[in-house]
Amino acid sequence: MPATGRKAAIAGVYNTKQGRSLEGETTRRLVVEAVLGALDDAGLTLDDVDGITSEQTASLSYDLRLGPAWQGSTFGVGMITEAVAAIENGLAEVVVLVAAQAQEYRDHAATAPWTRPENELVAPWGMFTAAEFALIARRHMEVYGTTREQLSIVAATIRNNGSANPEAVYAGRGPFTPGDITASRMIADPFHLLDCATTSEGGCALVVANVDRIDAARKPVFVLGSGADFNGPSYQHPPAWDLTGRRGLDPNGLVGRHAADKAFAHARLNRDDVDVLELYDPFSFEIIRQLEAFRFCPDGEGGPFVEDGHIAVTGSHPVTTDGGTMSFSHAGTNPQMMQRAIRGVQQLRGQAGALQVPNAGVALCSNGGAGALFTTVLLLGAEPR
């Protein structure tokens, strides 16, 4: 296929049905559906697969009878980077990446189990993800004057995307105004309910393959650059904006900047080459933070930037166009991270329906956030470049 030397590409993607709770489904049923769906989208079959990454990699290698198969070990959009590296280095030819969750969150008196840390120096203080990310947001509001209204604009924009996406858990639930966000009940100051990710169930999968195995008519999508910034384990230490490592690089509040710089340098792309930003949206503020960390706007100006309409689907920097974790789906710890890349692929293939960004050629996808001490970045292209 391409004469660029790229040997690997994303060949197929698939989302199962997503829902608040999917009665009758199990995690494994969703996993199997997603694997077969992504392979079908890629024009490949289970017999072609010689690599897999998931949260149940070892048991799936056995239960899907994939062996001998390469297996990956990371999560989120990093799974794609890792699979591309495996294929480009000759370790595998067709790798399936899969994640799903059903039936794991039924006790709604507590927040979802994956939001609550077990660390003995964190748990007694009633910490959960909303509080962790609130400590980051509040620091930014204090230092830069970021306003409550600016957080509401982010949440309303993403929730309106989800409302217009027929596959979203909260399809048709909008439109939302910024005032609707602050009218919802307070969860962890400054976050109201509608500033926060939802919890839901569902699954998804991607297929990454050697380009020699992909029919060009399937519109393969190429990984142009990647980055991964980790400052430590999530939810075990104070989530301080100013946490730094020994190299004296950017603080935790800007986690992802180093990753984005690496990704753009490797891709030989500039920020204004990006057409769509499939940013991870665990909480409204995290969009403002990433716009600054990834250098789409100057430090401290993410709030005014979102006020000016840049992040709408019709704006210069459309973000999280499926409705993200706030509205599309937030299943378990991993599916919702992979789904940032799936939406990036849909945009680059022109498959985003009413939420399509015209002529989208380059997408930036992200995972994580400063409250979790990591951010990963993936730059996808419709052309190998």
Next chain:
Amino acid sequence: MTDDGLQLTAQHAAVPHATPGPLTAPFWQACAEQTLLFQRCATCSAADFPPAEHCRQCLSFDVGWEASVGRGVVYSWTVVYRAATPVFETPYAPVIVTLDEGYQMLTNIIGANIDEVRVGLPVQVDFREVSDDLWLPYFRPVP
């Protein structure tokens, strides 16, 4: 909306708390005696918390416990209205405190109205027994 007049108080229940390991047991034992410990590196003098087996700066394993004066300022804050689990009474106020010795820790603010909680608020440690034998180092505003 928020209840800005509400007074923040300590919890009075068996909040989640893992069994301390060898690294943290001295910290919790000292809390029961109303002493706040942190780690000090004997080699490079760096203050550190949460505890680690070695200094995070110079990697020396010659680290020891030192008593903090228990004073600091609020670095960042939130007020939680939707509890992580039903065992917590709301509202409560998780904060990061920067101690005078230069390290940071997670805690909750008590003895303050919600609208008093702010970045830069001077605070001091206030130990409370929240359930049998579990003493937590809360912080309250310096009078």
